[in-house]
Amino acid sequence: MVEVIQLLINGILLGSILALGAVGATMIFGVLRFAHFAHGDFMAVGAYFALSVVTVFNLPVLAALPVAMAATAGLAVAIDQLVYRRIRRVQPVILLISSFATALVLRSLIQMIWGSSNQVYQTGIQLPWRIGPFTLKPDHLLIFLAATGLVITVHLFLTRTRLGKAMRAMSDNMNLALITGIPADRVIMATWAIGGALAAAAGVFLGMDTRLHPVMGWTLLLPIFAATILGGIGRPYGAIFGGLVIGCAMELSTLIIPGSYKPAVAFAIMVATLVFRPQGIIKGTV
């Protein structure tokens, strides 16, 4: 029982990181109708941006977080303007393939700029808190709180602001959004900015929890897509839920199968969702 609860704690942590990635990926899907394969690499880029800020300015990683988020948001918008925008009118599969290419380019750039070896934000070991039989690292609590704060911010943005409502409208009914006079270009830019910023936060949190390496994001892409599909593609709230479920399932699976099969668990859930409930397990609201 103790072990299960400990794994659930780890699962919620992993889940909140996945959720941040999945919310962005699902919003990009909702507005642009394609699976963004470079999303994991946005995470990695964000993590490395933060690393530069940490090492150059000698700042704590949480102070570097907003800088990394802003820089990755800018990068996402720039990539959209340079690459995706030009091919938006052709078939979605072309967009998907070019996002795959973007992923490879980003990863190579990371290796060129920051090297391909593992890196960490701070050396030295953080003393974990012991609460009864459970252990919790202070970083874990920070990650969880920061992720929750970001999710609430996104929620307020989507439900309280004009642009947020326009974003949900576009994701709901693209044609009607056009007819209504909603400026698609501006909404698309905002979607990339938010998707990029959230991916960067996920990457920074992942780097805090483990370490930084160029494929850190790519390896999480599958669980992130699994989370978006489980929550219903295009639904931000579903993606949060999906992220938490996938995160917990991945951690709990180590009770019965070796830890190296964690991604396979995400894959299995994704396939099962696609077969039995392709619309996702939450219905209704966006």
Next chain:
Amino acid sequence: MSLLDAQGLYAGYGGVDILRNTHLRLGADEIVVIVGPNGAGKSTAMKAVFGLVPIREGRVHYQGEDITNRPPERMVTRGIAYVPQEANVFPSLSVLENLELGAYALRGDHRPRLEKVFEIFPRLKERRNQQAGVMSGGERQMVAMGRALMVEPRLLMLDEPTAGLSPRLIDETFERIREVNQLGIGVLMVEQNARQALAIADRGYVLATGENRYEDTGPALLANPEVAEMFLGG
């Protein structure tokens, strides 16, 4: 001067013309109905006027200004609102959000506009927090029309506003359309319930295979035996 004047339109999909030399005219304050068989190009004509289907030849003038092939965003800011035949609400958004987004392209406070729409459709006020996608067909149609009215249009374009509604709701919808028109809003609508629509219309057009076949006042078209036999089901 006409509110809307479309002349010699050729437009279609992927290089194939659906509209062939189609023309339409609507005076301010008029209700004009387009009737005709399925696939005649009625919806295409609406979309072409609103800039959703490219016009290859011909011109559309609105209040004397050439608006041919302008993007929909411009149409909205000039006072033209369009309700498509299908998928005409944002299903996962609330009624209130649907209406608010209707005024997206406009600046300024939209609360007065919202109140006006609620006056015409009191039912929407009651159900303003309801998700549009789970409402009945009749209510969804009200949301769709309400969203269009949020831009305070001078021209309202409706594509089959009574499709799929019960007879009672059809009557009510036509009643609402008349009320909207009495506010000084020109209404251009496509209708399958042609007899009822022509009964409230100032003028009507009969469109078949993308061409104008007949045009006259509503009562005259209803009284025309050829039109009645070929297009109004006898």
